Amino acid sequence: MKKKRILFLYELVGFGHKQIANATAKRLKEKHPEFIIKSEDLGGKYYPFVIGSMRIGYSLFVQNASGLYNYLYHKGTNRKSRFFLNLPTSIVKEKFKEFIQDFNPDLIVSAYALDTSAVSLLDDKELKTKLIAIATDFFVHSYYISKNVDKYCVASKFSKRVMVDSGADPKKIEITGLPVTKKFLIKGNKQKAKRKFGFSQDKTLILIVGGGLGLGRIEKALETLDSIDEEVQIAFVAGKNENLYKKLTRKKFRKNVKIYGFIKDLDSLMDAADIYVGRAGGNGISEVFAKRIPMIYFGGLPSQERANAEYLESIKVGFIAKTPKKLKEVASRMINKKELLINMKKNIQKNNMDKASDNIIKVIEKELNF
Structure with a gap:
């Protein structure tokens, strides 16, 4: 019997797309060791300048021009704007086609909208394989919707509703949740984790994270939470933002504050945390959900992350703090009202996505008639 060949696609514009693709690919290999599986960053492989420029541009938008990003993002949800969005995908299409024809997969799983669109631009003669798209945010941009996609895997009922409103075929959408790395x-x-990182057992630990790139207004979040009246301790993860890491390690704080760079055992640090403060990217949310930590959304983008955060607030698992003053108010309320944290954790449990990888694998198996 011919071994099934599966190709996972992602791009390193941020780290969430890779994490989601690799978490699913690894789980698939565990369940089907006979499958031949490849995970590829094709844009970075063939067009490093283009992807590198996108990554730099993304960082600059987040830090300095979030309003412009918001405008362009929502302008792009207009179906008439597809022409401009398709320009970069038409550029990378030929190299994608060469790689796909060489590997000859039975199925492609894409965790990035540009890759999904590029593959979908191939005609039926060029694309003799199934295509599954994983939407990596709760609010799904219409750019994910492409003609040759066989199935979409989305995070929630809300995500499906957004896609259907944007014109997607509801029969093609499967609610799977967003997968996370197994750890x-x-x-x-919690007690062991707090001891491991040198934190007190009897004080609330607030974990501030700016994603793998250390973006957003996380420094302002630290400054604000270091000044609150409550007795708290703070773990701050700067990610790969080395300048921010060096700057903060030289700074004096009122509270017990520990500064980390890109930390490999973030999962253990999350075990120690009582409250999570950060942006609301899809991958970050799924990790917070897995660890059952109530969340405060602060300092992210006013576009897909804003919509993600509004969804979190609607299901009562997190709060949006638009200003430092609001961040201080919300944090104080969560610290002083233990029942509030307990209820938020119950709501996370109710909406958990622990089986997301297995759910996506079921979709893959069905598409392969396996």
Whole structure:
């Protein structure tokens, strides 16, 4: 019997797309060791300048021009704007086609909208394979919707509704949740985790994270939470933002504050945390969900992350803090009202996505008639 060949696609514009693709690919290999599986960053492989420029541009938008990003993002949800969005995908299409024809996969799983669109631009003679798209945010941009996609895997009922409103065929949409790396699904002991990182057992630990790139207004979040009246301790993750890491390690704080760079055992640090403060990217949310940590959304983009955060607030698992003053108010309320944190954790449990990888694998198996 011919071995099934599966190709996973992602791009390194941020780290969430790769994490989601690799988490699913690894789980698929565990369940089907006979499959031949490849995970590829094709844009970075063949067009490093283009992808590198996108990454730099994304960082600059987040830090300095979020309003312009918001305008362009929502302008892009207009179906008439597809022509401009398709320009970069038409550029990368030929190299994608060469790689796909060489690997000859039975199925492609794409965790990035540009890749999904590029593959979908291939005609039926060029694309003799199935295509599954994983939407990596709760609010799904219409750019994910492409003609040759066989199935969409989305995070929630809300995500499906957004896609249907944008013109997607509801029969093609499967609600799977967003997958995480396996280690985030392991529920560690909070007391042991606090001891491991040198934090007190009897004080609330606030974890501030700016994603892998250390973006957003996370420095302002630290400054604000270091000044609150409540007795708290703070773990701050700067990610790969080395300048921010160096700057903050030289700074004096009122509270017990520990500064980390890109940390490999973030899952263990999350075990120690009582409250999570950060942006609301899809991958970050799924990790926070897996660890059952109530969240405060602060300092992210006013576009897909804003919509993600509004969804979180609507299901009562997190709060939006638009200003430092609001961040201080919300954090104080969560610290002082233990029942509030308990209820938020119950709501996370109710909406958990722990089976997301397995759910996506079921979709893959069905498309392969396996």
